[in-house]
Amino acid sequence: MNEYYADLHIHIGRTWTGKAVKITGAKSLTLTEVLKVSSERKGLDMIGVIDCHSPEVMEEIEELMRQGSVAEIEGGGLQFGKTTLIPGSEIEIYDSQCQGPVHVLVYFPTLDKMKLFSNWMAQHVTNIQLSSQRIYCDGKTLQLKVKELDGLFIPAHVFTPFKSLYGKGVSESLAEVFDPKLIDAIELGLSSDTSMAKEMNELNDYVFITNSDAHSLGKIAREYQRLELEKPSFSELSMALRETGGRRVATNYGLNPKLGKYHNTVCAKCLTPAEPNTKLCLNCGAKAIVKGVALRITELAKNNHTHNYRERPPYIHQIPLDFIPGLGPKTMDKLLDYFGTEMNILHEATFEQLKQVVPEKIARYIDLARKGKLLIETGGGGRYGKVKANDEESH
Known part of the structure:
Protein backbone atom coordinates (compact mmCIF):
# COMPACT_ATOMS: atom_id res chain seq x y z
CA MET A 1 0.00 0.00 0.00
CA ASN A 2 0.99 3.62 -0.51
CA GLU A 3 0.60 6.53 1.92
CA TYR A 4 -1.57 9.56 1.13
CA TYR A 5 -2.54 12.64 3.13
CA ALA A 6 -6.22 13.65 2.97
CA ASP A 7 -8.35 16.55 4.24
CA LEU A 8 -11.97 15.79 3.40
CA HIS A 9 -13.82 18.90 4.66
CA ILE A 10 -12.95 22.07 2.73
CA HIS A 11 -15.47 24.80 1.93
CA ILE A 12 -15.88 27.10 -1.05
CA GLY A 13 -16.23 30.78 -0.11
CA ARG A 14 -17.03 32.22 -3.55
CA THR A 15 -17.69 30.92 -7.07
CA TRP A 16 -15.59 31.94 -10.05
CA THR A 17 -18.09 34.76 -10.74
CA GLY A 18 -17.91 36.03 -7.16
CA LYS A 19 -21.18 34.62 -5.82
CA ALA A 20 -21.16 33.52 -2.19
CA VAL A 21 -21.29 29.79 -1.44
CA LYS A 22 -20.16 29.55 2.20
CA ILE A 23 -21.23 32.94 3.58
CA THR A 24 -18.60 32.83 6.33
CA GLY A 25 -15.91 31.59 3.95
CA ALA A 26 -13.11 33.81 2.66
CA LYS A 27 -13.59 35.45 -0.74
CA SER A 28 -10.26 33.93 -1.83
CA LEU A 29 -11.61 30.44 -1.12
CA THR A 30 -12.57 29.57 -4.71
CA LEU A 31 -12.44 26.07 -6.13
CA THR A 32 -9.42 26.83 -8.31
CA GLU A 33 -7.49 28.36 -5.40
CA VAL A 34 -8.42 25.45 -3.12
CA LEU A 35 -7.02 23.02 -5.69
CA LYS A 36 -3.81 25.01 -6.17
CA VAL A 37 -3.14 25.57 -2.46
CA SER A 38 -4.00 21.98 -1.52
CA SER A 39 -1.74 20.52 -4.17
CA GLU A 40 1.15 22.97 -4.42
CA ARG A 41 1.44 24.51 -0.94
CA LYS A 42 -0.14 22.04 1.47
CA GLY A 43 1.00 18.89 -0.31
CA LEU A 44 -2.27 17.00 0.13
CA ASP A 45 -2.92 13.92 -1.98
CA MET A 46 -6.70 13.93 -1.55
CA ILE A 47 -9.23 16.62 -0.66
CA GLY A 48 -12.97 16.61 -0.11
CA VAL A 49 -14.62 19.83 -1.29
CA ILE A 50 -18.00 19.82 0.42
CA ASP A 51 -19.78 22.53 -1.58
CA CYS A 52 -19.73 20.79 -4.96
CA HIS A 53 -23.53 20.61 -5.04
CA SER A 54 -23.58 24.36 -5.86
CA PRO A 55 -24.31 24.67 -9.60
CA GLU A 56 -21.62 27.30 -10.24
CA VAL A 57 -19.02 25.16 -8.47
CA MET A 58 -19.91 22.29 -10.79
CA GLU A 59 -19.64 24.67 -13.75
CA GLU A 60 -16.13 25.63 -12.67
CA ILE A 61 -15.16 21.97 -12.40
CA GLU A 62 -16.46 21.39 -15.93
CA GLU A 63 -14.50 24.38 -17.23
CA LEU A 64 -11.31 23.07 -15.60
CA MET A 65 -12.00 19.72 -17.25
CA ARG A 66 -12.38 21.41 -20.66
CA GLN A 67 -9.07 23.20 -20.06
CA GLY A 68 -7.42 19.88 -19.24
CA SER A 69 -6.30 20.79 -15.71
CA VAL A 70 -8.86 18.47 -14.08
CA ALA A 71 -9.74 14.95 -15.22
CA GLU A 72 -11.94 12.16 -13.90
CA ILE A 73 -10.00 9.10 -12.82
CA GLU A 74 -10.68 5.38 -12.66
CA GLY A 75 -12.21 4.45 -9.32
CA GLY A 76 -13.84 7.85 -8.88
CA GLY A 77 -12.55 11.30 -8.11
CA LEU A 78 -11.09 14.17 -10.11
CA GLN A 79 -7.37 14.65 -10.61
CA PHE A 80 -5.67 18.06 -10.34
CA GLY A 81 -1.88 17.82 -10.35
CA LYS A 82 -0.93 15.40 -7.60
CA THR A 83 -4.23 15.88 -5.75
CA ASP A 95 -36.37 16.93 11.02
CA SER A 96 -39.01 15.93 13.56
CA GLN A 97 -36.63 13.36 15.09
CA CYS A 98 -33.86 15.92 15.76
CA GLN A 99 -33.65 17.95 18.94
CA GLY A 100 -31.46 20.44 17.08
CA PRO A 101 -29.79 20.87 13.68
CA VAL A 102 -27.27 18.23 12.55
CA HIS A 103 -24.61 18.67 9.87
CA VAL A 104 -23.58 15.76 7.67
CA LEU A 105 -21.05 15.26 4.88
CA VAL A 106 -21.82 13.32 1.70
CA TYR A 107 -19.41 12.40 -1.11
CA PHE A 108 -19.85 11.00 -4.62
CA PRO A 109 -17.50 9.24 -7.05
CA THR A 110 -18.20 11.35 -10.15
CA LEU A 111 -19.42 14.77 -11.19
CA ASP A 112 -22.43 13.15 -12.87
CA LYS A 113 -23.48 11.56 -9.56
CA MET A 114 -23.05 14.90 -7.84
CA LYS A 115 -25.25 16.56 -10.48
CA LEU A 116 -27.99 14.00 -9.90
CA PHE A 117 -27.76 14.57 -6.17
CA SER A 118 -27.77 18.37 -6.56
CA ASN A 119 -30.86 18.22 -8.79
CA TRP A 120 -32.63 16.08 -6.19
CA MET A 121 -31.49 18.25 -3.29
CA ALA A 122 -32.66 21.43 -5.06
CA GLN A 123 -36.22 20.18 -4.53
CA HIS A 124 -35.68 20.03 -0.76
CA VAL A 125 -33.66 23.18 0.08
CA THR A 126 -34.34 26.90 -0.18
CA ASN A 127 -31.13 27.88 -2.01
CA ILE A 128 -29.09 25.20 -3.78
CA GLN A 129 -26.28 27.70 -4.47
CA LEU A 130 -25.28 27.99 -0.82
CA SER A 131 -23.31 25.77 1.55
CA SER A 132 -24.64 23.84 4.55
CA GLN A 133 -28.28 24.38 3.65
CA ARG A 134 -31.13 22.91 5.70
CA ILE A 135 -32.76 20.06 3.81
CA TYR A 136 -36.46 19.50 4.21
CA CYS A 137 -36.51 15.74 4.48
CA ASP A 138 -35.65 13.36 7.29
CA GLY A 139 -32.17 12.00 7.90
CA LYS A 140 -32.91 8.44 6.80
CA THR A 141 -34.42 9.62 3.50
CA LEU A 142 -31.23 11.56 2.83
CA GLN A 143 -29.12 8.53 3.68
CA LEU A 144 -31.06 6.35 1.26
CA LYS A 145 -30.67 8.88 -1.56
CA VAL A 146 -26.93 9.12 -0.99
CA LYS A 147 -26.60 5.34 -1.08
CA GLU A 148 -28.78 5.13 -4.21
CA LEU A 149 -26.14 7.30 -5.92
CA ASP A 150 -23.21 5.22 -4.57
CA GLY A 151 -22.20 7.93 -2.12
CA LEU A 152 -20.62 8.08 1.32
CA PHE A 153 -22.50 9.43 4.34
CA ILE A 154 -20.61 10.86 7.34
CA PRO A 155 -21.97 12.88 10.30
CA ALA A 156 -19.85 16.04 10.63
CA HIS A 157 -17.97 17.41 13.69
CA VAL A 158 -20.24 15.24 15.81
CA PHE A 159 -19.60 16.75 19.27
CA THR A 160 -19.53 20.51 18.65
CA PRO A 161 -22.23 22.32 20.67
CA PHE A 162 -24.01 23.69 17.62
CA LYS A 163 -25.29 21.90 14.53
CA SER A 164 -23.92 18.47 15.27
CA LEU A 165 -25.19 14.97 16.00
CA TYR A 166 -24.33 14.78 19.70
CA GLY A 167 -24.05 18.49 20.37
CA LYS A 168 -27.75 19.24 19.81
CA GLY A 169 -29.21 16.67 17.45
CA VAL A 170 -29.89 13.66 19.69
CA SER A 171 -30.32 13.02 23.38
CA GLU A 172 -28.22 9.86 23.51
CA SER A 173 -28.01 7.78 20.32
CA LEU A 174 -27.38 8.39 16.62
CA ALA A 175 -30.15 5.85 15.91
CA GLU A 176 -32.65 8.55 16.95
CA VAL A 177 -31.97 10.28 13.61
CA PHE A 178 -30.03 7.93 11.31
CA ASP A 179 -29.88 4.32 10.16
CA PRO A 180 -26.60 3.20 11.77
CA LYS A 181 -25.92 0.76 8.92
CA LEU A 182 -25.85 3.62 6.37
CA ILE A 183 -23.12 5.63 8.13
CA ASP A 184 -19.65 5.25 6.63
CA ALA A 185 -17.48 7.07 9.20
CA ILE A 186 -17.57 9.67 11.97
CA GLU A 187 -15.90 13.09 11.73
CA LEU A 188 -14.60 14.09 15.16
CA GLY A 189 -14.25 17.88 14.88
CA LEU A 190 -11.62 20.24 16.25
CA SER A 191 -12.58 19.99 19.93
CA SER A 192 -12.33 16.21 20.32
CA ASP A 193 -9.96 13.36 19.52
CA THR A 194 -9.91 9.56 19.46
CA SER A 195 -9.20 9.16 23.18
CA MET A 196 -12.38 11.11 23.95
CA ALA A 197 -14.69 9.70 21.27
CA LYS A 198 -13.79 6.06 21.83
CA GLU A 199 -15.63 6.21 25.16
CA MET A 200 -18.85 6.08 23.12
CA ASN A 201 -19.89 2.47 22.70
CA GLU A 202 -22.10 3.06 19.65
CA LEU A 203 -19.18 4.62 17.74
CA ASN A 204 -17.20 1.40 18.02
CA ASP A 205 -18.33 0.31 14.54
CA TYR A 206 -17.03 3.40 12.72
CA VAL A 207 -13.70 4.72 11.52
CA PHE A 208 -12.87 8.20 12.81
CA ILE A 209 -11.78 10.92 10.40
CA THR A 210 -10.21 14.30 11.16
CA ASN A 211 -10.61 17.25 8.80
CA SER A 212 -9.97 20.99 8.72
CA ASP A 213 -13.49 22.35 8.06
CA ALA A 214 -11.51 25.10 6.31
CA HIS A 215 -13.23 28.47 5.83
CA SER A 216 -10.03 30.04 4.45
CA LEU A 217 -7.08 28.85 2.38
CA GLY A 218 -4.69 28.99 5.33
CA LYS A 219 -6.84 26.64 7.43
CA ILE A 220 -6.69 23.81 4.87
CA ALA A 221 -4.99 20.76 6.45
CA ARG A 222 -5.08 22.03 10.03
CA GLU A 223 -6.51 18.53 10.56
CA TYR A 224 -6.14 15.58 8.18
CA GLN A 225 -5.37 11.87 8.02
CA ARG A 226 -2.79 9.57 6.52
CA LEU A 227 -4.45 6.91 4.39
CA GLU A 228 -3.00 3.61 3.22
CA LEU A 229 -4.37 2.96 -0.28
CA GLU A 230 -3.21 1.58 -3.60
CA LYS A 231 -4.03 4.93 -5.20
CA PRO A 232 -5.95 8.08 -4.19
CA SER A 233 -9.46 7.48 -5.55
CA PHE A 234 -13.06 7.41 -4.30
CA SER A 235 -13.28 3.61 -4.36
CA GLU A 236 -10.03 3.28 -2.40
CA LEU A 237 -11.26 5.83 0.15
CA SER A 238 -14.47 3.82 0.53
CA MET A 239 -12.44 0.69 1.22
CA ALA A 240 -10.33 2.55 3.79
CA LEU A 241 -13.46 3.67 5.66
CA ARG A 242 -14.62 0.03 5.70
CA GLU A 243 -11.08 -1.18 6.52
CA THR A 244 -11.14 -3.77 3.75
CA GLY A 245 -8.47 -5.03 1.37
CA GLY A 246 -5.67 -3.64 3.50
CA ARG A 247 -6.86 -0.07 3.00
CA ARG A 248 -7.22 2.01 6.15
CA VAL A 249 -6.94 5.31 7.96
CA ALA A 250 -3.43 4.81 9.33
CA THR A 251 -3.02 8.01 11.40
CA ASN A 252 -5.19 10.94 12.40
CA TYR A 253 -3.48 14.33 12.69
CA GLY A 254 -5.40 16.99 14.54
CA LEU A 255 -5.35 19.84 16.98
CA ASN A 256 -5.00 19.08 20.63
CA PRO A 257 -8.72 19.32 21.57
CA LYS A 258 -7.81 22.07 24.04
CA LEU A 259 -7.15 24.31 21.03
CA GLY A 260 -10.69 23.83 19.76
CA LYS A 261 -13.30 26.57 20.15
CA TYR A 262 -15.65 24.41 22.19
CA HIS A 263 -13.51 22.16 24.38
CA ASN A 264 -14.35 23.66 27.79
CA THR A 265 -17.71 24.74 29.21
CA VAL A 266 -17.56 28.55 29.44
CA CYS A 267 -19.64 31.70 29.28
CA ALA A 268 -19.64 32.85 25.66
CA LYS A 269 -20.00 36.48 26.78
CA CYS A 270 -17.11 36.86 29.26
CA LEU A 271 -15.27 33.54 28.60
CA THR A 272 -15.30 32.56 32.27
CA PRO A 273 -15.22 28.77 32.88
CA ALA A 274 -18.59 27.48 34.10
CA GLU A 275 -19.63 24.56 36.26
CA PRO A 276 -21.56 21.65 34.68
CA ASN A 277 -25.33 22.16 34.30
CA THR A 278 -25.27 25.84 35.27
CA LYS A 279 -27.46 28.24 33.28
CA LEU A 280 -26.18 31.58 34.52
CA CYS A 281 -22.59 32.80 34.47
CA LEU A 282 -21.40 33.35 38.03
CA ASN A 283 -19.08 36.09 36.81
CA CYS A 284 -21.30 38.28 34.60
CA GLY A 285 -24.79 36.82 35.08
CA ALA A 286 -25.35 36.16 31.38
CA LYS A 287 -27.42 33.25 30.10
CA ALA A 288 -24.64 32.38 27.66
CA ILE A 289 -23.16 29.15 28.99
CA VAL A 290 -21.89 26.97 26.13
CA LYS A 291 -21.49 23.33 27.12
CA GLY A 292 -18.03 22.11 26.13
CA VAL A 293 -17.29 19.00 24.11
CA ALA A 294 -15.38 17.41 27.00
CA LEU A 295 -18.41 17.64 29.29
CA ARG A 296 -20.84 16.48 26.60
CA ILE A 297 -18.81 13.35 25.87
CA THR A 298 -18.59 12.59 29.60
CA GLU A 299 -22.39 12.83 29.84
CA LEU A 300 -22.95 10.59 26.84
CA ALA A 301 -20.37 8.01 27.90
CA LYS A 302 -22.16 7.38 31.20
CA ASN A 303 -24.94 5.58 29.33
CA ASN A 304 -22.94 4.60 26.27
CA HIS A 305 -19.65 3.23 27.55
CA THR A 306 -17.64 0.09 26.81
CA HIS A 307 -14.22 -1.30 27.55
CA ASN A 308 -14.39 -3.46 24.41
CA TYR A 309 -12.52 -0.94 22.27
CA ARG A 310 -11.71 -1.63 18.64
CA GLU A 311 -8.10 -1.11 17.67
CA ARG A 312 -7.70 2.43 16.37
CA PRO A 313 -4.85 4.25 14.64
CA PRO A 314 -2.79 6.81 16.56
CA TYR A 315 -4.16 10.32 16.88
CA ILE A 316 -1.26 12.76 16.69
CA HIS A 317 -1.80 16.10 18.44
CA GLN A 318 -0.17 18.30 15.84
CA ILE A 319 -0.28 22.08 16.08
CA PRO A 320 -0.68 23.72 12.62
CA LEU A 321 2.23 25.76 11.36
CA ASP A 322 0.24 29.01 11.39
CA PHE A 323 -0.33 28.61 15.16
CA ILE A 324 3.41 28.63 15.88
CA PRO A 325 4.69 31.75 17.70
CA GLY A 326 7.00 33.83 15.53
CA LEU A 327 6.39 31.90 12.32
CA GLY A 328 5.29 34.73 10.02
CA PRO A 329 4.60 34.76 6.26
CA LYS A 330 8.20 35.51 5.21
CA THR A 331 9.61 32.71 7.34
CA MET A 332 6.92 30.37 6.05
CA ASP A 333 7.83 31.25 2.46
CA LYS A 334 11.47 30.36 3.21
CA LEU A 335 10.41 26.96 4.50
CA LEU A 336 8.18 26.32 1.49
CA ASP A 337 10.90 27.40 -0.95
CA TYR A 338 13.26 24.89 0.64
CA PHE A 339 10.98 21.94 1.49
CA GLY A 340 8.23 22.35 -1.13
CA THR A 341 5.03 21.73 0.85
CA GLU A 342 3.68 21.89 4.39
CA MET A 343 3.38 18.09 4.45
CA ASN A 344 7.13 17.89 3.79
CA ILE A 345 7.83 20.38 6.59
CA LEU A 346 5.65 18.46 9.03
CA HIS A 347 6.58 14.90 8.09
CA GLU A 348 9.89 14.84 6.21
CA ALA A 349 12.14 17.69 7.40
CA THR A 350 14.44 16.88 10.30
CA PHE A 351 15.18 19.35 13.09
CA GLU A 352 18.71 19.74 11.72
CA GLN A 353 17.35 20.54 8.27
CA LEU A 354 14.89 23.07 9.70
CA LYS A 355 17.73 24.86 11.51
CA GLN A 356 19.46 25.43 8.18
CA VAL A 357 16.48 27.44 6.92
CA VAL A 358 15.05 29.28 9.94
CA PRO A 359 16.37 30.42 13.34
CA GLU A 360 16.92 27.58 15.79
CA LYS A 361 14.15 28.85 18.10
CA ILE A 362 11.58 28.64 15.29
CA ALA A 363 12.91 25.25 14.23
CA ARG A 364 12.50 24.03 17.81
CA TYR A 365 8.93 25.34 17.96
CA ILE A 366 8.09 23.54 14.71
CA ASP A 367 9.56 20.31 16.02
CA LEU A 368 7.63 20.58 19.29
CA ALA A 369 4.44 21.59 17.47
CA ARG A 370 4.41 18.55 15.19
CA LYS A 371 4.89 16.37 18.28
CA GLY A 372 2.09 18.17 20.13
CA LYS A 373 4.45 19.35 22.87
CA LEU A 374 3.86 23.09 23.06
CA LEU A 375 1.92 24.40 26.05
CA ILE A 376 -1.71 25.31 25.35
CA GLU A 377 -4.28 27.64 26.87
CA THR A 378 -7.61 25.83 26.56
CA GLY A 379 -10.37 27.24 24.34
CA GLY A 380 -14.13 27.30 24.78
CA GLY A 381 -17.32 29.26 24.13
CA GLY A 382 -16.39 29.99 20.53
CA ARG A 383 -12.81 31.09 21.26
CA TYR A 384 -9.88 29.00 20.04
CA GLY A 385 -7.21 27.94 22.49
CA LYS A 386 -3.78 29.53 22.27
CA VAL A 387 -0.27 28.16 21.90
CA LYS A 388 2.14 29.50 24.51
CA ALA A 389 5.62 30.51 23.39
CA ASN A 390 7.81 28.21 25.42
CA ASP A 391 9.49 24.86 24.97
CA GLU A 392 7.93 22.92 27.80
CA GLU A 393 5.84 19.85 27.15
CA SER A 394 2.08 20.06 27.62
CA HIS A 395 0.27 17.48 29.72
Missing part, protein backbone atom coordinates in the same frame (compact mmCIF):
# COMPACT_ATOMS: atom_id res chain seq x y z
CA THR A 84 -7.49 13.93 -6.06
CA LEU A 85 -10.68 15.94 -5.52
CA ILE A 86 -13.60 14.02 -4.02
CA PRO A 87 -16.81 16.00 -4.75
CA GLY A 88 -18.98 16.38 -1.66
CA SER A 89 -21.65 18.41 0.10
CA GLU A 90 -22.33 19.52 3.68
CA ILE A 91 -26.04 19.49 4.56
CA GLU A 92 -28.07 20.47 7.62
CA ILE A 93 -30.79 18.14 8.86
CA TYR A 94 -33.44 19.30 11.32
